[in-house]
Amino acid sequence: MDPIEGLLYGFGVALSFQNLAAALLGALVGTMIGVLPGLGPVAGVAMILPLSYAFEPVTGLIMMAGIYYGAMYGGSTTAILLNMPGESASVMTCIDGYQLTKKGRAGAVLALVAAGSFVGGTVSVVGVMLFAPWLAKLGILFGPAEFLALAGGGLLILSRISGGSFAAGIFPMSLGLMLSTVGQEAITAQNRFTFGYLELAQGVELVAAVVGLYGIAEILTLVESRRAAPPPVPVRLREMLPTKTEWRRSAPSFGRGTAVGFLFGLLPGPSAAMSSFASYRLEKAVSKYRDEIGxxxxxxxxxxxxANNAAATSSMVPLLALGIPFGSVTALMLAAMMVHGIQPGPLLMQSNADVFWGVIASLYIGNIALLVLNIPMIGLWVSMLRVPRHIFLPIILVIAVIGSYGVGNSMVDVYGLILLGVVGYLLRKLDFQLAPMVIGLVLGPLIEKHLREGLFMSGGDLLVFVESPIALGIWILVALVLAGGALAPLLRRRGANDRSSP
Amino acid sequence: MGKRGGYLVTGAIGAALSAGYLALAARLPLGAMDQPGAGVFPVVVGVLVLLSSIAVLWEGWRMPAEDAVAMPAGVDAVRVLALLGLLVGYVLLLPWIGQLVGSFLFCLLVIRLLSRTPWPWIALQAAAIAVTAQLVFVRLLQVQMPRGILGF
Structure with missing residues (x-):
């Protein structure tokens, strides 16, 4: 199936009533999650994960993808109106977005964001459509050594570039891997670290872990301050029309943002946040109006x-083509596929063409849904910001508990939710990164599987993991990124010393 | 405690955790190189946790003592701990008092903790949240939540 045929087939899947409703509902719920403080895209997708099990796999995945990019858009609303980023990818938006709100251009900026998100998302989908099948064909050549290099190396890179110091990434990553070993292992059905509790044999529940680390930790942070957020500026529909000059000035930024976002989405790491930062720096460097930026x-x-919407879309490429998630949300989507018995990887395009092409087509539909929903409904989103936190925080907490319990009908998962909430809260206070922990938890079983398969197949020869050119190339790349990360601070310090010495 | 102290405590906890984890991992079957057992990966992970804990200790050791952590203090800390206490109480009592009553009591106390709304109004809001959650998740989506001694 070539990309055009595949896309047409995908539209046939995505335009069924159930899947269309899932895309629209996902975009709607995602925007709401992004607008309300306390839940970002990751915790939001995690909470929907148990519900997705009740649907067909493709429906569940379409809804999760809709929530993801809906939350990306919703997060920017609070950044622009209240100077509060709804999630990390909107941090850069606060700077100029809030300044424009103070100048009375909030409505126009929200419209430009909706248009930019649509452009970035849609163009990026074209890239996904063309690039993912090509990568999947390459992936068919991969064996345990290549997959181990990709999963293990990707995890190492992620832990290094997620932000903060070396230990701030590697320590949570290793904790995530450690949690992934709890429960019954897949090859010999041996129970590990269960201490005799049968409920632990299923392993650490991903939903509870993610909602705890992101949702509960965020809510504990929110209640630190008694001060509620200031009321948002009212935005009327007629104020949402940008001027011709604003359109003209935004157009090149849409193009640059799309390119930056698409590339970052293909890489390990918090691609949406990193791409928005890189795009802001790029605008500061090349824009004709760079002096006004800030x-x-x-x-x-x-x-x-x-950029952040383009990255959210292109981050589907490694997941769909290779079955390797490079971000927390795609890790959750991988978990959803595995629960449904779908083997993610290069053969997904053949074995589950409906999932592969249906999800890609739904990205188009989701982007249109976002545009259609968000511009007319901006008044609703703004009014949601007026819901007092003493109402929405208990709602989120009750849903978090129900969601964690509902996956396995086990109170152990709920206790894990609270425990990991506290761990996440404390780790965040110390500036540790949580994404490597989540991805370590998801990728741990895959890494173990490929490690043991490689050893079985090679008769115990460790060199098998670096013998193939692809695996060796990936490890060299990983080593370069890690070495670059370690050397950069030293070089910066040396440069600073040279400048300060007479 | 400053950030430096936080790093040193975290690193020490990580090192202790990795020691215990490695001791348990060593009891699992390791197999042979060509037939790796269930203990091989945990041993690798245990060593990784130990090394990363040492990295945390090292960074903490080299960190300036004046680096601070923005922890809540006074009444703000009490609010965070109170919310955490309510959450722990909610999940511990959930199997006995059930989803509906548990959620109602939990919401009642959380709303009171975070606002100065009068009690009757709080009770109404808490009841609305608990009943809606019951209808949506338990009745509509068939999530089998604990029923408790009251049967709902």
Whole structure:
């Protein structure tokens, strides 16, 4: 099936009533999650994960994808109106977005963000459509050594570039791997670290872990302050029309943001947040109006917001083509596939063409849904920001408990939710990164599987993991990234010393 | 405690955790190189946790003593601990008092903790949240939540 045929087939899948409703509902719920503080895209997708088990696999995945990019858009609303980023990818949007709100251009900026998100998402889908099948064909050549290099190396890179110091990434990553070994292992059905509790044989529940680490930890942070957020500026529909100049100035930023976002989405790491940061820096460097950026320029919003949506979309490529998630949300989508018995990887395109092409087609539909829903409904999203936190926080907490219990009908998962919530809260206070922990938890079983398969197949020869050119190439790349990360601070310090010495 | 202290405590906890984990992993079958057993990967992971804990200790050791952690203090800390206490109480009592009553009591106390709304109004809001959660998740989506001694 070539990409055009595949896409047409995908539209046939995605345009069924059930899947269309899932895309629309996902975009709607995602925007709500992004707008409300306390739940970001990761915790939001995690909470929907148990519900997705009740649907057909493709329906569940379409809904999860809709929530992801809906939450990306919703997060930018609070960044622009309240100077509060709804999630990490909207941090850069606060700078110019809030300045523009103070100048009375909130409505126009929200419209530009919706348009930029649509452009970034849609163009990125074209890239996904063309690139994912090509990568999947390459992936068919992969064996345990290549997959181990990709999963293990990707995890190492992620832990290194997620932000913070070396230990701030590697320590949570190793904790995530450790948690992944709890429960019955797949090859010999041996129970590990269960201490005689049968409920632990299923392993650490991903939903409870993610909602705890992201949701509960965020809520504990939110209640630290008694002060509620200031009321948002009211935005009327007629104020949402950008001027011709604003459109003209935003257009190049849409293009640059799309390119940056698409590339970052293919790499391990918090691609949406990193791409918005890189896009902002790019706008500062090349935009014709770069001197205005930081003081309320549309380029400072249009570029990063386009980039983060493009990255959210292209992050599906490694998941769909290789079965390797490079981010927390795609890790959750991988978990959803595995629960449904779908083997993610290069053969997905053949074995589950409906899932592969249906999800890609749904990305188009989801982007249109976001545009259609968000511009007319902006008043609703703004009014949601007026819901007092003493109402929405208990709602989120009750749903978190029900969601964690509902996956395996086990109170152990709920206790894990609270425990990991506290762990996440404390680790965040110390600036540790949580994404490597989640991805370590998801990738741990895959890494173990490929490690043991490689040893079985090679008769115990460890060199098998670096013998193939692809595996060796990936490990060299990983080593370069890690070495670069270690050397960069030393070089910066040396440069600073040279400048300060007479 | 500053950030440096936080790193040193975290690193020490990580090292202790990895020691215990490695001791348990060593009891699992390791197999042979060509037939790796269930203990091989945990041993690798245990060593990784130990090394990363040492990295945390090392960074903590080299960190300036004046680096601070933005922890809540005074009444703000009490609010965080109170919410955590309510959450722990909610999940511990859930199997006995059931989803509906448990959620109602939990929401009642959380709303009171976070606002100065009068009690009757709080009770109404808490009841609305608990009943809606019961209808949506338990009745509509068939999530089998604990029923408790009251049967709902």
């Amino acid at each position: 003081h309320g320029a549309v380029e400072g919003v249009a570029g990063p917001e386009t």
